Amino acid sequence: MGNDDTIFALSSGHGKSGVAVIRISGNDLDEFAKKIIGRPPVPRHAYFTNLRDKDGEIIDQCVVIYFAAPHSFTGTDIIEIQSHGAMAVVSKIFRFLHESKMRIAMPGEFSKRAFYNGKMDLSDVDGLVALLDAQTEKQRIAALKSMMGGDSDIYAEWRNQMLKISAYAAAMTDYDADDLPGNIDTTIYENIKQLYTAVSAALKRYSTSRAITCGINVAIVGETNVGKSSLFNRIVGSARAIVSDIPGTTRDVVSATMDINGYLVNVSDTAGIRDTMDTVERIGIERTNSEIDNADIVIHVITPNDSQIQIKPGEILVVNKSDTITNHTISGAIYTSAKTGDGITELMSILGKHINKIAGGGESVLMINARTYDLVKTAADELKNAMDKSNGDYDILSEHIRYAADAIGKILGVISTDEVLDMTFSQLCLGK
Ligand SMILES: Nc1nc2c(ncn2[C@@H]2O[C@H](COP(=O)(O)OP(=O)(O)O)[C@@H](O)[C@H]2O)c(=O)[nH]1
Ligand SMILES: [Mg+2]
Structure with missing residues (x-):
């Protein structure tokens, strides 16, 4: 499935509704936007237009908005068509888009593009998945916070500290102790201990986060x-x-x-x-x-x-x-x-x-889900290993800290495998 394909999906729910929202994502969509709007579009302006098929026949009266890359949900160009919600209208628009060399998006494909274009990290996507599932007020609050980067900030801060400690530890092996600040070894262990306390505290509150989600x-x-x-x-x-x-x-x-x-x-x-x-x-x-x-x-x-x-x-x-x-x-x-x-x-x-x-x-707790639980646990275990098993060997210590940083990196998707990505994005519905 090409990343350069122009894709489209019904982003509003299926079934009869007043308005349907159809989103198109792709590169250089300004020409297509101009064609359907009838004039060169100003990005993020709403245009009321008669949407016509390739034979010039009116499909429906729609509102069309053009978002120019990178200022869009996906980071690509996006055209949003708001039509009437009837299935016959949506089908006809779909046929028109098909004929315009576009293809229907896979579930989660819009978010995947947002991820690859740096618009969201994986923790934000987890938040989005949770928000789309939210049934209660507390779920909405927690998911929204996570989607808006509240959890990512915490993970990113942990990871930064880990990378810093790992760099310090590497310096310990590469340089003479005399050339380094006097208390660097106690500082390293102090920092690891503080991090371990924070990570394991988050893990202990997993039951709270599970209770909400x-x-x-x-x-x-x-x-x-x-x-x-x-x-x-x-x-x-x-x-x-x-x-x-x-x-x-x-x-x-x-x-x-x-x-x-x-x-x-x-x-x-x-x-x-x-x-x-x-x-x-x-x-x-x-x-x-x-x-x-x-x-x-x-x-x-x-x-x-x-x-x-x-x-x-x-x-x-x-x-x-x-x-x-x-x-x-x-x-x-x-x-x-x-x-x-x-x-x-x-x-x-x-x-x-x-x-x-x-x-x-x-609401204030880190939203840990089934995907992230094991990774947070690995990070906590590796921090503990760094403290307990390194015995002053900074190479070993640095390695354990790096494992911990990698685990957190996987939560954010900074370090990702296709498997993790597929699992995360497949939870999303069509049009997201
Ligand atoms: N007098 C009275 N009878 C009740 C009350 N609650 C349930 N019952 C009756 O007790 C019987 C058993 O009720 P049920 O709810 O099936 O009990 P279960 O087996 O524990 O699920 C039924 O005949 C109910 O009508 C109550 O508060 N007062
Ligand atoms: Mg009973």
């Missing part, structure tokens, strides 16, 4: 028939789970995604835990156990009749069916009635507090 997992657990499914329905606010008084009705895990305090939350109703001979139900119970392992927050439901309370630390204890009793005797528990709705507001408020605790202040 992937969502916070909440599992509703407890014995059968205590009202878990009924509570789930109350929490989710819609009848998603099967409610029945036959024990063991919920045999699989039912999940719903919600927005609580701007965070993405995955709530799961689970099969009740009890000894059972039923194979299907047993599978449900196994799934429940793995759901509990994955849960960030566990809501443990019992009823007022339960004399034995076995909850684990950190679980939210809920005594459901509060409508059947008059006294609230268990301290620290939230009394609810899925039947009357009593106590649900309190439960939601406690749940909100737990969620804030897990993901709170997460």
Whole structure:
């Protein structure tokens, strides 16, 4: 796929819409822009024009904007056509562009051009991927920060320091100690230690960044028939789970995604835990156990009749069916009635507090994703190796620091393999 090809894509969403945005990227598009606008275009000016096909027939009334390289999203020339959103209009424009020797873009190809032209680094692209996926306010804030270079700045600063240390260390081996500043060796180790602290702190907050990007997992657990499914329905606010008084009705895990305090939350109703001979139900119970392992927050439901309370630390204890009793005797528990709705507001408020605790202040955290986690971890490990394994040998120290710098370089795409690039860009949709 030639980098010099002129490519186009529908950048707005598919389906019927008021306006469709079609983007064209290529070199020397000013001639083509002039042809469709009908006069030499001033870059970044909007022109209302009758877009005509090659036979001169009007396709649609459009707004056309010409962006001259390098001042565009991709760094190439770009023409943006805003047409009416009907599929027939978009198809006709596509046919016209095809006939004008242009080809349809691959997913992520626009961003790939932006990357190759130095408009974005890979960390910015990660931010863009996350922004296009953002469903909640917190996801939007974190992704936008990352896309706008907030994370890149941190990575670039780390990498600069690593390269500086590596250069110092190389100087230690090349020059006589007498020719170097007196405290250079302590300075080197001090700097590595500070960097290691910063990198490993970011790594420790991975769970926070994961909670924002992937969502916070909440599992509703407890014995059968205590009202878990009924509570789930109350929490989710819609009848998603099967409610029945036959024990063991919920045999699989039912999940719903919600927005609580701007965070993405995955709530799961689970099969009740009890000894059972039923194979299907047993599978449900196994799934429940793995759901509990994955849960960030566990809501443990019992009823007022339960004399034995076995909850684990950190679980939210809920005594459901509060409508059947008059006294609230268990301290620290939230009394609810899925039947009357009593106590649900309190439960939601406690749940909100737990969620804030897990993901709170997460906007300021470095957004580490599956791709970057291993690389940040490698950097931290190599910094530690430099401190622990070099024993004053500056060649070895310098090598470990260089490995750390390479790992961070891969996050930014300064050092990149085709594999990394393909993985990053393929996540993007057409037109980005
Ligand atoms: N009185 C009363 N009955 C409830 C309440 N919540 C659930 N139930 C009933 O308890 C039975 C079991 O409910 P279900 O949600 O299927 O429980 P699960 O097995 O834990 O999922 C059903 O008959 C529900 O109508 C409640 O708060 N009060
Ligand atoms: Mg159930």
